[in-house]
Amino acid sequence: MNAEPFTSESYAEGARERAWQEVLGGFGLQALGARSGTPSHARALSRLSALGVRLGTLSADAQSLRPLAGRGGLPLLLMPIETTLVLTLSGETQIVPAGHVVLAPRAGDWQVQFQRSLRALVLSVPAEAFRGRKVAPLAACPPRVFAPEGLADVLARTVQSSAGALDRLGEAEWETVAQSAAELLLALTAELATTRADSSSSRAALLQRLYATVERSIGREDLTIAEVARAEGISDRYLQKLFEGTGESFSHYVRERRLQRAWHDLANPAELAVPISEVAYRYGFADSAHFSRLFRERFGLPPRELRRREAERHDHEAPSSGQRGWPQQALVQLRARQTKAEPDSRRTRVLERTPPPDIPEEVPTHHYLPINAQHVHWGYFSRSLQPLLEIASGDIVTVETLTQHASDDPERMIIGDPGAESVFHWTTTQKAVDRRGAGPMDASVFGRGAGEGFGVHICTGPIAVHGAQPGDVLEVHILDIEPRPSRHPAHAGRVYGSSVAAWWGFHYSEFLSDPHPRETVTIYEIITDTPEPHARAVHAYRWEPQTDPAGVRHALYDYPGVPVRPGTVTLQQGVLEGVRIPLRPHFGVIAVAPREAELVDSVPPAYFGGNLDNWRLGKGATVYLPVSVPGALLSVGDPHAVQGDGELSGTAIECSMTGTFRVTLHKKAETAGTLLADLTYPLIETPEDWVLTGFSHPNYLAEFGADGQSEVYSKSSLDLAMRDAFRKVRRFLMTTRGLSEDEAIALMSAAVDFGITQVVDGNWGVHAILSKRLFPDRN
Template structure:
């Protein structure tokens, strides 16, 4: 009945491959290539009972096969949760759709390639677990079961059991495990899905296999058509299409998939380093480089250039770890010197290569906030950089609060930058997309972007020579509030705080209170001894009609202008209360690598909406770089916030920050506190602050459903576990403690606190005082 959760966050980079191999081995799997193992982010939940092991796995691209010493009559059962799985057997390649079961013989002879995401449910049943049932003939070939009939019933049961692995009681889990084991023999007697290459008669299977081989030989023909292949093989085009249709695919889909897989393999091969990306694409049958680039990004989630660069770095790291066995170091140096080393995304303009070395003296830059320089409610690896800076440069970035429209008179009127961003009339909305949702507002009809992400972010800022695997150090040199430009309030500073429907309190109103949202407008006072905020007035949210005519009964879309006449202001709120200021930026983010549009609300490994007030003047944050150029964005400025941010917001106040940005190249930061960084790390004058989340990389863990699933599954328990794992790893790998020493120290000297419970991906931070290691420094 053992429950064994696994998170790669527990391990430093060098230990991850072996730890992941152990996870796979516990299920009868192993990496397809014995010398390789996944070293990136991965999670797993496994539970066993008397010979039955059920697991949910989530990791990055890789290939797996049967464990060499695995044996037994019952096959492994694997249910892919993402499209893109490729099965390779003696019969050829086959694309497996999500939701189709695979019965995998314990003997080798097959491999599974997850070209993009590895998300699957795996069931391992020993013979003893199903000894009361007749097994039947031993399975020797991979069998695919379609989601219909008994197969559909088994898939639903498997998914349900996997989804409740951590919540089933010790009495319930053995019953569920034995139920799955008892159904295994019946499952093995199911007819294979028609998508099996060997399905149907032997002649059909042979013909289909011959067609696949013919396609393989002619992948480089950009004009390859079903008619050409059918004529060459002596069959009708209609019969050819029928054969491919019987596999659950089509000729066009299969041809495109094989071409993309061919280019993927060639781009990862150091022996092909002397060929350009265009040459490789043309050789695989793509005669339009732009079309190829779009297809490759859609299929694998990154551009061909980024993929090649990442593979080059992986080969270089592997060579170094194995004392230069394999490819000669000189070849790897040449590979790294290919054009792929420059930033792959320059949608706005190409930056001259000479600029990378032209400046040796740190420069200062200024990025203003207006409609052309902000992105509202999302992060994206595809955003054109507004400016490019070099390591060591300083930059002043103006930021606006998305809550300025709570009182447009005080926080927007007369401010040209704010007016540009918030401009919204019946005819024009300057910043249309507000969130990572669809532009056509097809789900809720609230507005373009649907409000799935709310923060106004200035940027992004590209950092010269930044590449995945590097670390960006961002020092916050100064934070200055943005004063009102309205002559009626000139020079005064205001902010807004909303106790909103997403707040932790919202279902906890006292019996006589109906659920409601309340907005409090604060004025900020720059008292030299102790600056503070004082409430000016408050009001309850009343339905607002935006300039396009949509009614907003709740605070459900960012930037809806509040008409003063539509609300009843109350001025005697928090009378006599002074709130000490903690100026900081709630959002400091680098672009995530996984998908193009990422909701700005849930934070993760890339930073984002951290909402930790310790990110104020004088502090530093270290973030792992995931995309070329890093693409730094800053926003969500706060005047004050408590740990937890319970009501849903801080005192949201437009501010301008000055930052020093330092790039640390991968391989050059051994023995540094960020040497093993996969999470946001904050440094203050006195402390190290490690950020833990319910899901440290929800985009990878949940795949395509990540941006909705994270909201549904976050908890403080998960966030606390993540913070603990990261602090244990920090103390062991950075400070050199044993595990027992690390745990002992955490219990007596590390403060764990709730960062926030309102951002979709809840946060717990771990604070380690530098004073603890004062003697060690001496």
């Protein structure tokens, strides 16, 4: 994850305090405010590791900070720089000079006051940062100040130098630095606990030293409880009692750590050549068969299967520096295989191994991914989904997609269509697509049925791209879009779509006429066989409560996919009479898998793409997406016949379509000096323009953590989205066109069109359109 900059100047005056509190909340802190009101100035640069370690530099006007209740993990590290702070605990104060380190628990009655200005480094480390390794309960210790000497000085220097390089460290470098800082903080925290006189802190410190001893000796088969106890000068019985107090025995803990360490090595592509038996011996297992049995019992699959799965997600076949392209004999064999497969070109190639990305462009493989219940994930993205296809860079893939709104008119958009019937099949005894949305399977707490979580889009995929790794860029070029015709005998060959004015629309609290509020569904026919393709309304109806096959009553249009039963709604004829809406066919969702969470709501877009809802993503357009997980895991869905900027009422005219895409992988090392260098957001290219996508929260998953998928809905604003779009255009012009900041700002005001992409997707969007004609000599 790239460093996250924050500046209060990006927000309107009334929103600055809230935005600053959100930044501090990421560290488990909250501000008590400046001495004379809310802070008028605040800046931050922070970065979050894959395991939750957050490091940042904070600067603001004078104010006080205290812990934010409800956060867990190691004590926070705060280090004042260029100024002093006052630490207050139980009414007693202590002045802390610049360069000293404060370790303070995540809860308690303490605060730090910056009397002149806030300038500090903050390190936040959750227990999860240690990959399953036990961390003794040390966070209850009171705050303590460490002078810059010994281990505290090593940690302080590490934190300070790392914070200074946050925006320059590569992903792998940052992850290494974050883990090192976490280990140092853990060691210093144990020292903090050792100085306490109470027995609970002494036990916690002793446990931490015992855990460290086990980690150092984990590879020894003959490691015994007596040896570890002797190292700390305690009896075997007391050591066992300490471990039993944590809920497990010493032997169980050692075995668990050995298995976890082996798991990480087997999943590491750099260890692919190491025999499984050697990994077993490395962690104290003398019998490889015994190790395999324990491994399967613990993780649900044998070591060889884990290694195979992980190997398929990494690129182990990069050409040597002395080779350019494949040998001619290999190309002949490749063409022969493709020729044999030609009669069955529409067959789905499930997890097919394809050649490396250096195959000549004149022989791209064409894949076809039809729609059915096994080929979709509904309402969420996930880094853990198994890919349906693996393609090579430059390959072409045709993907069938369905609108999640087909159930608004099942007769026209589902019945008679085997693919649609497969996906939407739902009876009292069976639901073909069980999980529909992020969140728990039992979503009754949200007023929905089993599987009806957050997120709504039917996404076809995912598709793995051979060799894609975090830091690369995926180019998805839309070659063609075809509407999906009805298969119902009464409507065969005609195309239909649906638009919903729903409770999540921008309009919902602004009705003039009764009844209000209300929700309305409008069904359109999509006319394509005319010189001016267009959509025209067929009929509309007000949403009436529907009871789904599982018996759950949906008073509102709360989840697309609930079948509308005939006779339960009153059709209104003659709506939008005489109106013809010109078509803008495009895909609302084109996404790669995000890395921050296991299940991610499909509605809010972000750096990984997702629900972009920009009508410019039509035939002939390209979107560039930063890759954040191995294989990229590309998914496509939410097809639209037409949409206006803003998508005000809640949806576009949603219409099932089939798209054909050319997918190209740009390796990180090859993007330096290009338009794609350090790309951190979805970038759209059309033949005429560059379209830069701004969001209220460019990476809400990192910004808000585990609660981001709900918090982003309440925190979005057009101000934030506009600021983000402005910053991206400024950066684009300065880094790719060589303009100064003043030149970039002047050009933006004169020649860049900013528009509202959408105000209904949780994470509101503003796009900036930069015409290629501005740079006729540099396109």
